[in-house]
Amino acid sequence: MKPKRTGKPEAAAVDRDHALHLLRAMTRIRRLEEKCAELYSAMKIRGFLHLYDGQEAVAVGVMQALTPEDAVVATYREHAHALIRGVSAGSILAEMYGKQEGCSRGRGGSMHLFDQETRFYGGNAIVGGGLPIAVGLALADKMQGRVRVTCCFFGEGAVAEGEFHESLNLAVLWQVPVLFVCENNLYAMGTALEFEHAVTDIARKAACYDLPSTAVDGMDVLAVETAAARAVAAVRAGEGPQFLECRTYRFRAHSMYDAELYRSKDEVRQWKKRGPIATFTQKMKRRGRLADADVKAIEGEVAREIEGAVAFAEACTWEPVEDATRFVYSEGRMP
Template sequence: MLKITKDEATLWHRRMLLLRRFEEKCAELYNATKIRGFLHLYIGEEACATGLIPFLKPEDSIIATYREHAHALLRGVSARAVMAEMFGKATGCCKGRGGSMHIFDKSLRFFGGNGIVAAGLPLAVGVALGDKMQKRKAVTVVFFGEGAMAEGEFHESMNLAKLWKLPVLFACENNFYAMGTALARSESETNLTVKAASYHMKVRSVDGMDLAVTARESLAAINEVRESGNPQFLEFQTYRFRAHSMYDPDLYRDKAEVTEKQKRDPILIFEQHMREQGFNPDEIRPQVEASVKAEIDDAVKFAEESPVEEISDLLKDVTTPVGAGS
């Protein structure tokens, strides 16, 4: 791992701890029925987005899936705006109309949050095409699960991105399960980089549990996409520690498998790196935990106290098809 300072180590450590604690709080609030609808947690996968998003520039764009709370927070959507959105409150980033799966912030070029598997890929191609046509030198990153690679949209998007030379970084978060379906049960080719390489773009497959690796490889990929203006494919091999969603009884995998994978918790792996660099995480952690807790408590209080949207605003921002109604 590259040498980093104590302040840098603390910052990266805090980023992952914020995501972990934020989502643990979301699970608690979901069970208390404060958060309704669907809720998909990213717990276990934190090193993927944490190793990538901080390296993006303001002019770059991000598109994610329904498992996107972490991505939004890392991009700078405030914990208040994300939490209020999940509560369905008017102060949420989408006025409470989107909920957990549709976190969106145009000002940060964070274009969702999307409930449809693989739907973010063609959106990313469109955003990158728009940038290219308007001569803006920017990178579009699209995050998706390996389940999206069994969809036609994956192939159409990869094909057009390469054919039209678009600066898209296809970032696959391979947690080896698409809902209850293990990779080998849904893919004839389980080596995802083989599929991606058939589109003649540079591919990488990296350990998605080790922040030192995800950060190094993501930075390289982002720089190369920016400089070349061409797409690339980056696979993070990762694992989700929680069920697919809060509704999922998680019966398709052995508990022993989950326990085994939890030994490679990305936060613990990073703490080991901290020790190797001469910093004691046990000394740093209490302060970081306290500041993370304060940020989350503030977000929950804000969401609790915020109003829901006025009924009179129900049709505001709703597009009426031409010719419909009177």
């Protein structure tokens, strides 16, 4: 089976409301991440912090295809996925503050956002570790006769892990309803794709498990949306697991500790020209779907949202230290 390469999506089909929706979603991510960086410098957020700037089109594009019944499994660079999935910016920021009103009660921090209500299964910070869990969630749906999709995000670094190969094999062998989304941002921390993979075409690796596989421009939200819609429709139709490689780029360092010695400033500059928010905005303006006033309105709205989220996180409370061993085991349900 050969991986597909998707062509240019039909941007003309996007109406104004949808253009506003996509731009708002990507802008929310960008501004949240900027605020996180700022709060990290202000020492409000500690631990590891991995930001998503540059990759917004992937989370936003893919999530358009999901319904509330579906499940999402993500990585440690998952603020965007949680936000677009429906977790509030306030509870995400509160989590990073370490407050008990945070979406993981302050137990997880930036790398471990979880949310039962939106079926958001983390926040998995061991590279590759989320893939088998996604296969299991999908297996549970299949065995219980439920038609819903488990969407599993991971980076190209995970592709070198054994769990990637084990999971793809299991998913195809058992024909479970899972969508694998590889966010190929070209660097596993500081090691470039060509220094970690003998075969750098990720979609091809998936295809050799007979997994229907597509590679798409991950800087183009419409391209991602179109490819994800197709893949999710196939999963929902019972055609088994699907694989989507989104070729993207992270604009910021791997984490706040990264001095970025492994790539040139010029390379980053070149990629920034293809930034998903700027290119989408320009395209939509050219097509008359968006006006300057729309962009301004979205910026204002998002700024207020983030401001509110910070205020919420500031006002949240600390879990009492006496609770340090709560939830090691389930409460009140001992046999």
